Amino acid sequence: QINVLQAKKKFEILDAMLSFMHAQYTFFQQGYGLLHELDPYMKKLATELDQLVIDSAVEKREMEHKHALIQQRPVSFFQDFSYDDSKVEFNVDAPNGVVMEGYLFKRASNAFKTWNRRWFSIQNSQLVYQKKLKDVLTVVVEDLRLCTVKPCEDIERRFCFEVVSPTKSCMLQADSEKLRQAWIQAVQASIASAYRESPDSYYIE
Numbered sequence: 001q002i003n004v005l006q007a008k009k010k011f012e013i014l015d016a017m018l019s020f021m022h023a024q025y026t027f028f029q030q031g032y033g034l035l036h037e038l039d040p041y042m043k044k045l046a047t048e049l050d051q052l053v054i055d056s057a058v059e060k061r062e063m064e065h066k067h068a069l070i071q072q073r074p075v076s077f078f079q080d081f082s083y084d085d086s087k088v089e090f091n092v093d094a095p096n097g098v099v100m101e102g103y104l105f106k107r108a109s110n111a112f113k114t115w116n117r118r119w120f121s122i123q124n125s126q127l128v129y130q131k132k133l134k135d136v137l138t139v140v141v142e143d144l145r146l147c148t149v150k151p152c153e154d155i156e157r158r159f160c161f162e163v164v165s166p167t168k169s170c171m172l173q174a175d176s177e178k179l180r181q182a183w184i185q186a187v188q189a190s191i192a193s194a195y196r197e198s199p200d201s202y203y204i205e
Contacts, residue, residue, distance in 0.1 A: 090186035100186040105173035127193040
């Protein structure tokens, strides 16, 4: 029995090795077949990749050129920069009652203190805003005669100012220093105009 066992080992091991080689051959042959079908796609992708590399190099050169031009501009250019000079104008005697309007960032009063961009306007002695054009107006300050406005420098954002009323305060951010000054002046002018239109005695109570 030991001799028979020794004799069987010779061809059983060889048979197992041959089966393993066949399995390997089948596996790699199937893999080659699948990848061969992808060969046209891979060639197309390689061509697109070459074009992406070229486009990226061109874009990088353009950005470096723009950066160099910006660095050559005087500092006063950035100090006086505003997105739209027409927005800095305000009119307390506007026919439609809107003294000034435009986009501002408003800091939420919740615990997260998030900032949201809203369309603000000063009208009818009130400071109001809308999320969208046709949305209902949300009143921030009901009567500008009872509030003050001041710029805020000790804050994490630039161009901020605060409108303070007896019941709450609202932190706002403009897009530039020129716009911030315009909004502050518009609020102050609206306060003065509202006092002229209605005497103080009306609000004594």
